[in-house]
Amino acid sequence: MGLHKKPKSFVLRQGRITQNQKEALDSLWNKFVIEDISEINQFLKDKHSVLDIGFGSGETLLHIAENKREVSVLGVEVYLSGIGAVLSKANELGLENIKIFNNDAEDLLRKNILPSSFDEIIMFYPDPWPKRKHHKRRLIKKDFIKVINSKLKPGGIFYFKSDWNDYAAEVNSLFKEDPNWISAKEDELDTHLRNIPPTSFEKKALLANRPLHKIIEKKIN
Numbered sequence: 579m580g581l582h583k584k585p586k587s588f589v590l591r592q593g594r595i596t597q598n599q600k601e602a603l604d605s606l607w608n609k610f611v612i613e614d615i616s617e618i619n620q621f622l623k624d625k626h627s628v629l630d631i632g633f634g635s636g637e638t639l640l641h642i643a644e645n646k647r648e649v650s651v652l653g654v655e656v657y658l659s660g661i662g663a664v665l666s667k668a669n670e671l672g673l674e675n676i677k678i679f680n681n682d683a684e685d686l687l688r689k690n691i692l693p694s695s696f697d698e699i700i701m702f703y704p705d706p707w708p709k710r711k712h713h714k715r716r717l718i719k720k721d722f723i724k725v726i727n728s729k730l731k732p733g734g735i736f737y738f739k740s741d742w743n744d745y746a747a748e749v750n751s752l753f754k755e756d757p758n759w760i761s762a763k764e765d766e767l768d769t770h771l772r773n774i775p776p777t778s779f780e781k782k783a784l785l786a787n788r789p790l791h792k793i794i795e796k797k798i799n
């Protein structure tokens with residue numbers, strides 16, 4: 579009992595880190611990366627706050643933080659190359675409203691984040707794990723939706739994008755089955771969540787003619 583380990587949504591690889599990213603990781607880590615969990619809750623406290631789960635190269639969270647400096651933006655990512663890129667850009671833009679956590683977002687949410695912490699949680703183009711035998715690695719599942727719900731403030735928004743038809747269909751039906759959510763439209767969102775520029779993943783999907791799915795859900799309970 580209790581020894582069952584949930585499969586992870588990522589496989590950690592070193593990946594290629596550019597010189598610029600390496601320098602940013604060395605010099606800016608302490609400024610932007612939070613290691614002490616209590617500091618995360620402190621950073622979010624009494625602020626309009628956004629969580630970006632698996633931010634990749636960070637285009638979206640940088641866009642939000644740059645355009646709404648009064649919003650606190652927390653980004654969680656396991657890959658250091660993306661973190662290096664974000665640190666460098668955040669510093670260049672003089673952003674004071676962005677913090678990074680370098681570990682598993684699901685663990686962080688389940689174990690450490692206080693209830694009702696976020697106004698918005700975004701998850702854009704999570705790894706689709708296309709093979710059926712890997713579907714269990716997908717982040718969005720029935721119980722994870724409950725975790726997300728508990729970490730949102732009343733009326734909070736969960737915003738999901740995917741270019742994988744079956745993943746989007748599955749996520750859509752999970753939300754439909756859960757009475758604690760109601761679908762919302764992009765034009766109902768705060769301005770910082772509207773017309774977000776496409777990330778590199780989105781551009782690749784567009785080039786490959788894959789349809790883009792946006793699922794926007796509002797917490798009602």
Ligand SMILES: C[S@@+](CC[C@H](N)C(=O)[O-])C[C@H]1O[C@@H](n2cnc3c(N)ncnc32)[C@H](O)[C@@H]1O
Pocket residue numbers: 587588631632633634635636654655656657660681682683684701702703704705777778779780
């Ligand atoms: C396909 S990329 C999408 C990146 C970005 N959101 C975008 O739209 O361009 C998915 C990212 O999620 C990250 N990821 C996957 N599982 C994660 C987890 N449990 N915690 C944090 N990051 C995770 C991966 O490292 C990867 O960078």
